[in-house]
Amino acid sequence: xxxxxxxxxxxxxxxxxxxxxxxxxxxxxxxxxxxxxxxxxxxxxxxxxxxxxxxxxxxxxxxxxxxxxxxxxxxxxxxxxxxxxxxxxxxxxxxxxxxxxxxxxxxxxxxxxxxxxxxxxxxxxxxxxxxxxxxxxxxxxxxxxxxxxxxxxxxxxxxxxxxxxxxxxxxxxxx
Amino acid sequence: xxxxxxxxxxxxxxxxxxxxxxxxxxxxxxxxxxxxxxxxxxxxxxxxxxxxxxxxxxxxxxxxxxxxxxxxxxxxxxxxxxxxxxxxxxxxxxxxxxxxxxxxxxxxxxxxxxxxxxxxxxxxxxxxxxxxxxxxxxxxxxxxxxxxxxxxxxxxxxxxxxxxxxxxxxxxxxxxxxxxxxxxxxxxxxx
Numbered sequence: 001x002x003x004x005x006x007x008x009x010x011x012x013x014x015x016x017x018x019x020x021x022x023x024x025x026x027x028x029x030x031x032x033x034x035x036x037x038x039x040x041x042x043x044x045x046x047x048x049x050x051x052x053x054x055x056x057x058x059x060x061x062x063x064x065x066x067x068x069x070x071x072x073x074x075x076x077x078x079x080x081x082x083x084x085x086x087x088x089x090x091x092x093x094x095x096x097x098x099x100x101x102x103x104x105x106x107x108x109x110x111x112x113x114x115x116x117x118x119x120x121x122x123x124x125x126x127x128x129x130x131x132x133x134x135x136x137x138x139x140x141x142x143x144x145x146x147x148x149x150x151x152x153x154x155x156x157x158x159x160x161x162x163x164x165x166x167x168x169x170x171x172x173x174x175x
Numbered sequence: 176x177x178x179x180x181x182x183x184x185x186x187x188x189x190x191x192x193x194x195x196x197x198x199x200x201x202x203x204x205x206x207x208x209x210x211x212x213x214x215x216x217x218x219x220x221x222x223x224x225x226x227x228x229x230x231x232x233x234x235x236x237x238x239x240x241x242x243x244x245x246x247x248x249x250x251x252x253x254x255x256x257x258x259x260x261x262x263x264x265x266x267x268x269x270x271x272x273x274x275x276x277x278x279x280x281x282x283x284x285x286x287x288x289x290x291x292x293x294x295x296x297x298x299x300x301x302x303x304x305x306x307x308x309x310x311x312x313x314x315x316x317x318x319x320x321x322x323x324x325x326x327x328x329x330x331x332x333x334x335x336x337x338x339x340x341x342x343x344x345x346x347x348x349x350x351x352x353x354x355x356x357x358x359x360x361x362x363x364x365x366x
Contacts, residue, residue, distance in 0.1 A: 019236070020232065020235055020236070043235055043264075045231075045235070045260065045263075045264060046260070046263060047256075047260055048256030048257070048259055048260055049256055051224065051225065051254075052225070052228045052254070052256065052257050052260055054222070054225065054228075055222065055224075055225030055226075055227070055228025055229045055231070055232065055254070055257070056228050056229075056231055056232040056235075057232065058222075058225075058229055058232060059197070059228060059229035059230060059231060059232020059233040059234075059235075059236070060232035060233070060235060060236045061232070061236075061351075061355075062195075062217060062229065062232070062233055062236070062351065062354050062355060062358070063195070063232060063233040063234075063235070063236025063237040063358070064236055064237070064355065064358065064359070064362075065232075065235070065236035067232070081221070081222070081223070082221075082222045082224075082225055084221050084222065085219070085221050085222035085225070085347070088220075088221070088347040088348075089347030089348055089350065089351045090347070090348050090351070091351065
């Protein structure tokens with residue numbers, strides 16, 4: 001049986017005391033976003049661009065709250081400059097990022113940023129954890145939460161595109 | 176008479192009490208420091224465009240405390256989408272004050288979009304800010320900052336002037352830790 005990774009990740013972030021969840025939607029995050037929206041102890045905050053999620057996370061931490069940012073890999077490029085603030089201030093940061101531009105990607109324009117995402121994050125001082133299998137995701141997130149909030153780390157868990165399922169034009173048309 | 180930025184910011188921060196303050200990169204970070212450095216101030220030395228979002232994060236984390244973002248027109252324009260994000264969240268305790276000199280003050284005083292009439296107060300209003308005001312003369316803004324249910328937005332037109340730099344501490348870890356410590360001290364006193 002496939003593990004229910006969105007429910008597992010939601011459980012981990014709830015257990016870590018996360019109260020603010022910033023997100024830029026991705027199809028792969030649909031269920032996790034819904035779980036956070038339905039959780040009365042969490043404030044789900046839709047963003048117009050991923051970099052707003054960094055300001056939100058840093059502001060929440062200044063105010064004593066823990067947060068998580070949900071986004072897709074295409075948004076990683078939008079974060080580069082503001083990750084400098086995370087690094088220089090050692091703000092804790094947890095990002096759960098669904099991958100685009102990997103195997104089976106139907107849109108070639110998603111490929112360059114997808115291929116560069118891990119390197120871009122690492123270059124800006126973010127620890128990258130690659131979750132290639134659904135059963136590995138929650139454990140990676142748990143470790144990222146601990147490292148971030150106990151050791152003031154910047155952490156990204158990248159969820160492989162093969163875990164989420166591949167979008168296709170046919171599928172999109174039929175929806 | 177044209178308003179001057181240091182006077183405006185000093186007045187906004189007068190008898191600030193437990194007010195939580197974020198200042199945007201550049202002149203507004205120097206302005207709040209000229210008014211008196213404070214442990215409950217977080218002056219940004221980078222992350223241009225994120226001042227209002229830091230304010231939102233703080234406001235959501237501390238719904239019982241008032242939060243004031245003081246930033247410049249150029250910084251606000253770079254993060255203009257955050258006005259929409261704040262409009263959706265409707266934090267009652269947040270005020271964003273833009274000190275608008277219509278210039279990029281740190282890079283050679285080039286004109287920003289507000290010099291050509293881009294109306295930030297109207298943008299904030301359209302994004303759902305409860306109160307949004309264009310301020311061109313000396314008025315009392317204390318109740319807006321400390322009492323009025325927000326989100327509130329102030330676009331305060333000021334003279335374009337180059338002033339002596341008054342620099343806050345620049346160690347980011349120090350700025351973060353002193354803010355969190357001061358906030359927890361305030362919370363310990365007033366549960």
